Amino acid sequence: MDEGRELFDVAVIGGGPTGMTAALALAAAGLQVALVAPAAGADPRTTALLKGSVDLLTSLGVWSDAEAAAAPLRTMRIVDDTGRLVRAPEAVFDAVEAGSETFGFNIPNDALNAALSRAVDRAANLARVPAKADAIVPGASRVAVDAGPWRLAARLVVAADGAASATREAAGIAVRSWQYRQTALVTTLSHAAAHHDASTEFHTPAGPFTLVPLPGRRSSLVWVERPDVAERLAALDDAALSAAIERRAHSILGAMCVDGPRGLLPLAGHVAVRFADRRVALVGEAAHRFPPIGAQGLNLGLRDVAVLARTLARARAEDPGDDAVLAAYDRGRRGDVTMRTAAVDLFDRSLLTDFLPVQVARAAGLYLAGRVGPIRRFAMRQGLGPATPLVGWR
Numbered sequence: 195m196d197e198g199r200e201l202f203d204v205a206v207i208g209g210g211p212t213g214m215t216a217a218l219a220l221a222a223a224g225l226q227v228a229l230v231a232p233a234a235g236a237d238p239r240t241t242a243l244l245k246g247s248v249d250l251l252t253s254l255g256v257w258s259d260a261e262a263a264a265a266p267l268r269t270m271r272i273v274d275d276t277g278r279l280v281r282a283p284e285a286v287f288d289a290v291e292a293g294s295e296t297f298g299f300n301i302p303n304d305a306l307n308a309a310l311s312r313a314v315d316r317a318a319n320l321a322r323v324p325a326k327a328d329a330i331v332p333g334a335s336r337v338a339v340d341a342g343p344w345r346l347a348a349r350l351v352v353a354a355d356g357a358a359s360a361t362r363e364a365a366g367i368a369v370r371s372w373q374y375r376q377t378a379l380v381t382t383l384s385h386a387a388a389h390h391d392a393s394t395e396f397h398t399p400a401g402p403f404t405l406v407p408l409p410g411r412r413s414s415l416v417w418v419e420r421p422d423v424a425e426r427l428a429a430l431d432d433a434a435l436s437a438a439i440e441r442r443a444h445s446i447l448g449a450m451c452v453d454g455p456r457g458l459l460p461l462a463g464h465v466a467v468r469f470a471d472r473r474v475a476l477v478g479e480a481a482h483r484f485p486p487i488g489a490q491g492l493n494l495g496l497r498d499v500a501v502l503a504r505t506l507a508r509a510r511a512e513d514p515g516d517d518a519v520l521a522a523y524d525r526g527r528r529g530d531v532t533m534r535t536a537a538v539d540l541f542d543r544s545l546l547t548d549f550l551p552v553q554v555a556r557a558a559g560l561y562l563a564g565r566v567g568p569i570r571r572f573a574m575r576q577g578l579g580p581a582t583p584l585v586g587w588r
């Protein structure tokens with residue numbers, strides 16, 4: 195099968211933020227890596243990277259090149275704006291209480307992807323294959339990958355090709371998927387008042403409306419609404435959309451002015467039934483997807499990467515695609531992914547329901563997280579994200 199194919203320890207399929215980080219982490223650990231990825235397209239989103247993710251990017255030499263575009267997140271505020279009978283009091287979390295200067299940093303996805311791409315260009319042991327993978331064929335000892343004119347083989351393939359992952363399908367891994375009748379409108383804006391490094395998540399009956407700081411008097415917006423409402427908002431001119439955002443934000447940041455491109459992202463959820471099989475390991479949205487609540491998605495994907503690198507290093511096996519290594523990776527990710535997916539799903543659905551007992555439970559949960567010391571500290575530690583240090587492979 196390897197005839198005419200260049201052989202790598204690992205081929206990472208997909209050059210989004212998870213794929214590029216995976217390629218860097220595994221190459222830094224001493225594996226020979228191919229990154230099979232066409233150039234990333236523009237992305238209007240920003241990502242709130244929690245401390246564990248920033249530490250990972252720092253250890254890979256990416257963060258020093260990216261941080262000028264990022265704003266620190268020192269305070270996180272959750273406001274119950276459901277207008278319902280049972281409402282939670284406002285919950286405010288300060289990073290200093292959790293023993294850290296910041297919860298993390300918010301960065302435009304384009305700036306993060308550009309810094310990752312420069313790091314890929316500088317990295318040793320890492321070859322970029324600038325094409326989409328057209329065929330991925332797992333075999334007993336290798337996976338064959340065809341990408342445009344390139345033909346390669348790898349002992350392990352990392353599927354980082356996003357929600358509709360063809361690599362996952364090639365490995366025969368099914369997903370449990372579900373839909374939300376919600377669409378996220380994303381953009382960036384400038385505003386009159388300072389944000390003081392605080393993000394604010396308003397919980398509305400249609401979903402979260404979240405303002406996250408960017409450098410200066412600017413913020414990014416994720417406004418989750420019913421699909422028809424989101425489409426109507428996205429069609430407004432800049433002045434009308436700015437006014438609608440300011441109204442929804444109760445003018446907490448004063449007058450607002452939309453200053454970035456807009457994106458409409460329909461929300462959906464899925465989780466893979468296995469995170470690895472047949473020499474293929476899933477990371478990022480190839481493995482899990484859920485609504486943008488509490489800045490979890492990419493942070494979870496970067497933890498996939500750190501755990502995969504650590505699992506390979508610990509196994510010290512000659513073959514990184516070995517069944518035992520893949521089983522250990524699957525076990526290593528199951529709890530974190532299942533817990534976060536269920537929590538975000540439950541929280542989102544609890545906003546949408548009119549069922550009073552669920553509203554009471556949600557309000558009580560927020561009250562406890564905001565007011566009761568041990569639960570509050572637990573919530574903040576979860577916000578910082580579990581640390582997953584990298585260790586070397588060879």
Ligand SMILES: Cc1cc2nc3c(=O)[nH]c(=O)nc-3n(C[C@H](O)[C@H](O)[C@H](O)COP(=O)(O)OP(=O)(O)OC[C@H]3O[C@@H](n4cnc5c(N)ncnc54)[C@H](O)[C@@H]3O)c2cc1C
Nearest residue numbers: 208210211212241242326327355356478479486491492493
């Ligand atoms: C509105 C919104 C806001 C969000 N905010 C946050 C946040 O604040 N914090 C957070 O942690 N997460 C956030 N997320 C989640 C986060 O954006 C995603 O988890 C993250 O973008 C997923 O990255 P990925 O690399 O796994 O997938 P993607 O970004 O989808 O990348 C997949 C890549 O694979 C490539 N590809 C596809 N097929 C092939 C192929 N056959 N061959 C080669 N390449 C291929 C694609 O071109 C793409 O470049 C948010 C999500 C949404 C919808």
